[in-house]
Every structure is written in C-alpha cells, then in structure tokens.
Amino acid sequence: xxxxxLKQGAEAKLYIGNxxxxxxxxxxxxxxxxxxxxxxxxxSKQRIKAEQKSAKRCKDCGIKAPKIFHxxxxxxxxxxxxxxKAITVKDYIIEIQKDEEQIKLICQRIGNVVGKxxxxxxxxxxxxxxxxxxxKNENDYELIMIDFGLSSYSTSNEDKGVDLYVLxxxxxxxxxxxxxxxxxxxxxxxxxxxxxxxxxxxxxxxxARGRKRTMIG
Amino acid sequence: MVIAIGFEGSANKIGIGIxxxxxxxxxxxxxxxxxxxxxxxxxxxxEHHRNQVLGLxxxxxxxxxxxxxxxxxxxxxxxxxxxxxxxxxxIVARTIAQLWNKPILGVNHCIGHIEMGRLITGAQNPTVxxxxxxxxxxxxxxxxxxxxxxxxxxxxxxNCLDRFARVIKISNDPSPGYNIEQLxxxxxxxxxxxxxxxxxxxxxxxxxxxxxxxxxxQKATKKRKLDQEDVNELPxxxxxxxxxxxxxxxxxxxxxxxxxxxxxxxxxxxxxxxGCNERLQEMMxxxxxxxxxxxxxxxxxxxxxxxxMIAHAGYEMFRTGTRMKWNDATITQRFRTDEVExxxxxxxx
Ligand SMILES: Nc1ncnc2c1ncn2[C@@H]1O[C@H](COP(=O)(O)OP(=O)(O)O)[C@@H](O)[C@H]1O
Ligand SMILES: [Mg+2]
Numbered sequence: 154x155x156x157x158x159l160k161q162g163a164e165a166k167l168y169i170g171n172x173x174x175x176x177x178x179x180x181x182x183x184x185x186x187x188x189x190x191x192x193x194x195x196x197s198k199q200r201i202k203a204e205q206k207s208a209k210r211c212k213d214c215g216i217k218a219p220k221i222f223h224x225x226x227x228x229x230x231x232x233x234x235x236x237x238k239a240i241t242v243k244d245y246i247i248e249i250q251k252d253e254e255q256i257k258l259i260c261q262r263i264g265n266v267v268g269k270x271x272x273x274x275x276x277x278x279x280x281x282x283x284x285x286x287x288x289k290n291e292n293d294y295e296l297i298m299i300d301f302g303l304s305s306y307s308t309s310n311e312d313k314g315v316d317l318y319v320l321x322x323x324x325x326x327x328x329x330x331x332x333x334x335x336x337x338x339x340x341x342x343x344x345x346x347x348x349x350x351x352x353x354x355x356x357x358x359x360x361a362r363g364r365k366r367t368m369i370g
Numbered sequence: 371m372v373i374a375i376g377f378e379g380s381a382n383k384i385g386i387g388i389x390x391x392x393x394x395x396x397x398x399x400x401x402x403x404x405x406x407x408x409x410x411x412x413x414x415x416x417e418h419h420r421n422q423v424l425g426l427x428x429x430x431x432x433x434x435x436x437x438x439x440x441x442x443x444x445x446x447x448x449x450x451x452x453x454x455x456x457x458x459x460x461i462v463a464r465t466i467a468q469l470w471n472k473p474i475l476g477v478n479h480c481i482g483h484i485e486m487g488r489l490i491t492g493a494q495n496p497t498v499x500x501x502x503x504x505x506x507x508x509x510x511x512x513x514x515x516x517x518x519x520x521x522x523x524x525x526x527x528x529n530c531l532d533r534f535a536r537v538i539k540i541s542n543d544p545s546p547g548y549n550i551e552q553l554x555x556x557x558x559x560x561x562x563x564x565x566x567x568x569x570x571x572x573x574x575x576x577x578x579x580x581x582x583x584x585x586x587x588q589k590a591t592k593k594r595k596l597d598q599e600d601v602n603e604l605p606x607x608x609x610x611x612x613x614x615x616x617x618x619x620x621x622x623x624x625x626x627x628x629x630x631x632x633x634x635x636x637x638x639x640x641x642x643x644x645g646c647n648e649r650l651q652e653m654m655x656x657x658x659x660x661x662x663x664x665x666x667x668x669x670x671x672x673x674x675x676x677x678x679m680i681a682h683a684g685y686e687m688f689r690t691g692t693r694m695k696w697n698d699a700t701i702t703q704r705f706r707t708d709e710v711e712x713x714x715x716x717x718x719x
Contacts, residue, residue, distance in 0.1 A: 187660075192616060322520075
C-alpha cells in the first residue's frame with residue numbers, strides 16, 4: 154500500500170496506515186538532528202507516551218479523542234483512530250467567521266471541552282485551533298481533541314493558567330480578525346470546570362507577567 | 371538620501387551609529403562590565419553611559435567623516451529597557467538634536483534589531499528569533515506589524531544565561547553568554563534538565579533553578595535532600611554549560627520551527643545578543659537545512675545592542691513619514707514589538 158501523507162508538520166508526519174486490518178492514522182515523529190541524540194530520544198519517547206496517556210484520559214472522562222491502537226517507540230510511531238471526515242476547528246472558524254451564531258456555538262464547545270480537561274487535570278500543552286477537530290457531517294458536532302504530545306497530568310493552577318495563556322495567544326495570532334473568541338470561550342470554560350475561578354486568576358497573573366516584563370537588552 | 375544617527379543605551383551597552391541609506395558609516399560601542407558574580411545595576415549603568423557618550427559621539431563623527439549639519443534625523447532608543455540608562459542616553463540625543471536643529475525619533479529597540487538583521491543579511495520576510503538579555507520572542511510579520519507568535523513566559527534566555535554565569539562566578543567580560551559558550555565547547559557529559567516548551571512559548575526559570583542546584587548542591591541541601599548523583603560527583607562547569615546550552619537552544623529551535631510550520635515560512639533570522647552564539651546558529655542551521663529553509667544570522671557587531679540598528683530603524687521610519695513631537699520624545703521601560711505600526715515594506719517588494 155502506498156503511503157498517503159496527510160500532513161507533514163514541524164515534528165511529525167501523518168499518514169493513513171493500517172493496524173491489524175483497520176484503517177488508521179499513523180503519526181511518525183522525525184528524528185531531529187539539531188538536538189543531542191539522547192535529548193531527542195527522551196523527548197520523542199515522552200511525547201509518544203503523553204499522546205497515548207492523555208488521549209485515553211480524555212476518552213475516560215467523556216471527551217472525544219482518537220483511540221490509540223498502538224505506540225511503537227522504536228519506530229517513533231503512534232497508530233490511532235482516523236477521523237476521515239473531520240476538519241480542523243481552525244479551518245471551520247475561517248469558514249464560518251461571518252456567522253455569529255455558529256461562532257458562539259464553536260466557542261461554547263471549545264470552552265466546555267477545555268474546562269472539562271482542566272476539571273480532570275489534563276493539561277493539553279498546545280491548545281490551538283489546529284489541534285481541535287470537528288466532524289461537521291454530524292448535525293450536532295462534538296469537538297475532537299488531538300495532538301497530545303506536549304500534554305501532561307497536573308493539578309496545578311499555574312499549569313492550567315499557562316494552558317489558557319497559550320490558547321489565548323494562539324487565537325490572537327491565528328484568528329486576529331475575531332478578537333471576541335477567547336472571552337467567549339472563557340464563559341463556557343467556567344461552566345464545565347468547578348474551580349475555574351482560581352485557574353483564571355492564575356492565568357491573569359501569567360498574562361500580567363508577560364506585560365510587565367521590562368525586556369532589557 | 372537620508373543620513374541618520376542612532377543612540378542606543380537600553381541595557382549595559384552604549385552604542386552610536388551613523389547610516390546613510392543602508393550604508394553603515396560608523397558603529398561604535400562601549401560595554402559596562404561588572405565583576406564576576408555580579409550583574410549591572412540601573413544607576414551605575416546610567417553613570418557609565420553618561421561618562422562614555424560624548425567620547426562616542428566624537429568617535430562616530432570622526433569614523434564616519436560626517437559633519438553634524440549633514441545629518442537628517444537623530445534617533446534614540448525609546449524602549450524597552452532599564453529606565454535610568456535609557457533616560458541618560460535619550461537626554462543626550464534630545465540635546466544633540468536641539469543643538470544641531472534636527473528632528474528626533476524614538477525607536478523601539480526590538481524593531482531596531484529586526485530591521486538591522488534584515489538589512490545586513492538580506493532576509494526578506496523571515497520568521498525572527500529574537501534572543502537577548504531581556505527578550506525571547508519568535509516573531510513574524512503580518513499586516514503592518516511584527517507579531518509575536520511565541521515568547522518566554524518567565525525570564526529571558528539571556529537573563530537565564532547571565533544568572534547562571536553569576537552562580538558559577540565566571541567572567542562578564544566580554545559577556546557572560548560568550549564565556550558560557552566557550553566553556554560549553556569543552557563539555558562532554560549531558561545532564562538532563564527540565565525541558566519546558568508550551569505550544570510556541572518557553573519557560574526558563576525551572577531550568578535555571580535546577581542547574582543552579584546541580585552546580586551548588588550544598589546550597590540546596592537546606593531545602594532539599596541531596597540526590598545520590600549530587601553526592602557522587604560534582605558536575606564540571608564545562609559540562610553544566612554544555613547541558614544548559616543544549617537544552618535551552620533545542621527549545622528555541624523547536625518553537626522557531628513550529629512557528630515556521632504555522633506561518634508557512636522558509637526563512638529564519640536570528641537577532642539579539644544571544645544570536646551570536648555559534649552553537650545556536652549551528653542548531654538552527656541544521657533545522658533549516660532539514661526543512662529546506664534558509665538561515666540568516668549576523669555577527670557581534672550587529673547582534674549585540676548597537677547604535678546603528680537604532681539609526682537604521684529610525685531611517686526607515688523617517689523616510690516613510692513618521693515624525694515625533696518634542697513632547698513625545700520620552701522613554702518607556704515596556705514597549706512591545708507588536709505595538710509599532712510598520713509603514714515600510716517587509717517581504718517581496
Ligand atoms: N485522528 C485524526 N483524525 C483525522 N485527522 C487528524 C487526526 N490527527 C491529526 N489529524 C490532522 O493532522 C494534523 C496534524 O496532526 P497533529 O497531531 O496536530 O500533529 P502536529 O504535531 O504535526 O501538529 C491535524 O491538524 C489534523 O488536521
Ligand atoms: Mg498539531
């Protein structure tokens with residue numbers, strides 16, 4: 154079977170493969186020759202593990218994420234469920250940007266899912282709209298979370314606050330024409346996360362640190 | 371034809387440069403160097419700059435063979451930086467502009483670095499890694515602004531290096547970062563350090579504490595029990611510098627690459643004082659080669675804070691119509707890269 158490369162990103166190549174007879178998505182992490190081989194190995198292993206663990210944790214608490222079939226550390230490959238009809242939330246937002254109702258709805262979904270992740274102490278580590286998928290063919294779509302390579306398990310408000318900060322900055326740079334997204338997401342984040350007040354307070358501190366830094370030299 | 375003179379003094383370097391339509395006529399600089407184990411403090415740094423500035427003006431005019439009456443605009447660093455040295459230099463720039471009867475322009479220090487880097491290397495529309503004592507940012511141009519895609523969420527990379535140099539008390543001459551680089555060249559053993567990348571952001575404070583603990587475990591004993599590893603062998607400074615550089619530079623290359631993938635860019639420009647580090651340039655070069663991109667970097671004349679970059683960014687502002695009122699010719703400690711509207715062309719013209 155010839156390899157159909159779906160996407161070649163900074164870190165990994167994604168292609169359609171086959172795991173014990175089922176069509177699946179293979180995510181293969183490149184060797185990075187710029188960093189020390191031992192560091193590269195450690196990172197690649199850590200990230201494959203994180204991808205496996207957090208996807209499972211998400212599924213366990215009712216968040217849609219790909220099922221991980223297998224992780225091959227030697228070949229640096231993760232075999233996972235492939236959502237063949239899904240598109241990224243990034244593309245979806247660009248498509249519906251003029252439709253206020255739809256924008257509100259997607260923000261609600263994002264807020265709810267991120268809140269639920271934090272409620273369950275799952276830190277995504279790279280919250281961007283490229284790492285969220287939706288299957289539009291369903292009438293009432295559900296958000297699918299992907300790309301857990303930088304994720305971790307943590308109860309700390311600092312980690313959750315930084316997670317929100319990464320999301321805010323990603324939204325600003327990717328969807329600069331829709332400045333309302335983050336605030337709208339936060340409204341719904343609170344709905345699904347009990348201790349959200351504390352986390353949001355910490356997030357505001359993280360943000361203030363960035364603004365206050367004097368940046369000498 | 372526009373001739374601009376630039377004054378820079380936002381940190382421990384004071385520099386003056388004169389540029390004529392992109393041609394460097396003079397670029398002179400003095401650095402305030404403190405003893406090993408200590409950093410530069412605002413008041414003393416300002417005093418250093420005050421003592422050096424008149425001599426440097428004379429030198430810049432002599433080297434460039436330009437007379438004050440030929441100059442079109444006086445540029446100075448408005449921020450970001452340390453207030454007392456910024457102010458000391460801004461006052462001189464204002465006085466000179468009044469004396470010579472020239473217009474004045476306050477320049478964003480970071481924009482100075484980026485524009486000088488582009489001028490010297492010929493990079494068109496690069497993903498910029500800006501790494502210095504006070505800054506760590508991944509920047510790309512879009513729609514009239516240099517936008518920040520990634521940055522440090524705590525301390526700057528240069529600050530991390532400088533503070534570690536103070537922990538192990540190595541010389542600040544010519545710069546702590548340079549001396550760490552020399553030690554790192556002799557390092558062999560890699561000690562694992564935290565690796566902190568969050569999306570396109572990075573964090574260095576955890577790494578700094580951990581490497582400090584590895585360097586001086588006796589200091590940490592009060593708070594925390596020693597690991598077996600600490601007791602068995604004290605790591606050499608060479609190995610620690612090597613491990614530190616390998617870790618933090620890998621983080622920088624990683625977020626730069628992520629930003630490139632994000633923006634679909636195939637050029638990288640490294641600017642700022644840490645940008646002269648040859649190992650960082652080497653690592654970035656390998657990353658670029660592997661993805662068919664091109665790396666642009668400059669040497670210490672332009673990487674490290676200097677006056678010519680302020681003159682050049684000021685020149686770009688001046689020729690595209692920016693003017694500043696005397697009342698606005700102030701300084702500011704905080705001045706983000708993305709606050710400045712870019713009125714000149716970036717990218718293919
Ligand atoms: N399970 C999946 N099903 C369908 N598409 C996917 C799946 N996982 C990833 N993708 C697509 O591939 C892209 C890159 O995947 P991702 O895991 O985010 O890797 P990267 O580390 O390169 O960002 C995603 O933005 C998405 O478009
Ligand atoms: Mg991704």
